[in-house]
Amino acid sequence: MDLANFLIQLLNSVQYGLLLFMLAAGLTLIFGIMGVVNLAHGSFYMLGAYLAYSLSGLFGSLTAAVLGGAALAVLFGLALEWLLFRHFYHRDHLDQVLLTFGLIYVFEELRSILWGDDVHSVAVPKALDWSIPLTDTLSYPAYRLFMSAVCLVLALGLYLLISRTRLGMKIRAGAFNRDMAGALGINIKLIHAVVFALGVGLAAVAGMIAAPVSSVYPNMGSQVLIMCFVVVVIGGIGSVRGALISALLVGLVDTFGKVLLPSVASMLVYMLMAAVLLWKPQGLFKA
Template sequence: MDIFSFLVQTLNAVQYGLLLFLVASGLTLVFGIMGIINLAHGSFYMAGAYLAFGLTSATGSLVWAIVLGVPLAMLVGAALEALLFVHLYKRDHLEQVLLTYGLILIFEELRSLIVGNDVHGVAMPDFLAGSIPLNDTLSYPVYRLAISAVCVVLAIGLYFLIQRTRLGMMIRAGSHDRDMVQALGINITVIYRVVFALGVAMAALAGMLAAPISSVGPNMGGQVLILSFVVVVIGGIGSVWGALLGALLIGFADTFGKVILPEFAGAMVYLVMAAVLLWRPEGLLKKGA
């Protein structure tokens, strides 16, 4: 592998890891702060990809699809939290698993009824359709660099939201002692609704961003869900920065595993997870970090 091929694979690993972080950060917020095991999180990723397909077809622009789709995803997330998830906070994890698995089946059936079972593609914006030449034979797509830049900006924004704002302070306090926060006069129900809506929106946005570089099709949320849980466990449950580190680690393990040891590529991610947990069973970073 020459230096340019190594650079391409490194950029691919970073882009994949950052996109995975966008999905996993929403999952770690819901799981770490609200205590909800949400197996339907991958379905929100799938819904985002299909929103990108439908709205891009309607508006002719992926940018407009994202502008319209993210608020719509937040509204859907808030509605689901108000109608279903609000009843799960004091239930055991088995009931959470059963309800969220049921949501997976519902989303898949709705997807089949509304758009069918065909695989679709989404056109990337024209101004991001070019490539940056690296040498005479290799180039790197501008759109993939744009995805990485968007994910970095969102990661920084999420950090400041959680660690540097009044809303973030209430979210962190609610994750430690819900009853005490309510006793102080803070409506923790609204706080949790905002957190859940934000998590859904981030998963949907990841699906929208990924739609032009991957096919939009049935069951596309399943593998993303598994990898997101791996990222959350590696990074530390409830840690946003841990999710970022874990996602980048998985991105490199998956990308270079397929290049260097393709016969073991399917197991590489889980070997990395096992190694991290043997070293630090609590994950890379503590909750709230």
């Protein structure tokens, strides 16, 4: 592998890892703080992709579609938490699994009714529809760099929110001991609603910015869900920092595995997870 090909694969792995972080951050927050096993998290990624498809056609701009879709996804998350999830916080994990597994089928059926079962494409914005030349024959799409930049900005914003704001302090307190936090006057129900809506919004934004690259198709959320759980387990449940480092590791292993060891590429990520759990059973970082 020459330097140009190595650089392309490195950029691809970072972009894929950051996109996984967008999904895994919401999943690890929801599970680590609310204690809810959410198997329907991949459906929010799918929702974002279909919103990008519909709203970009309506507004004529992917930027407007992402902003409008993110707002709709957050509102949807607030409504879903109020209607369903808050009634399952103190229920057994099996009840939560059954609820969220059922939601996958509900969302897929709604997707089929609203958008059909065809594969759709979302156009790359004209301002980003160009490539950076690396050699005479190889180049790298500017839109993929834009995706990485958006994910980095959102990762920084999430870090500042969790670690530097009063709301973040309340979120950390609720994750550490929700009963004590409630006794000290923190509105745990409101914190749960905000965290769930934030997780839904992050997953939807990931789907929206990925839509021009991966297209929009049925069951696309199910394909990323397992990888998200792998990222959460490796990084440590409830740890946003762990989710970021784990997502980048998974991106590197998966991308370079497919190039260098294609015959065993599908196993490498799970081998990485097994190795980490043998070393640190609670994951790389604690919440």
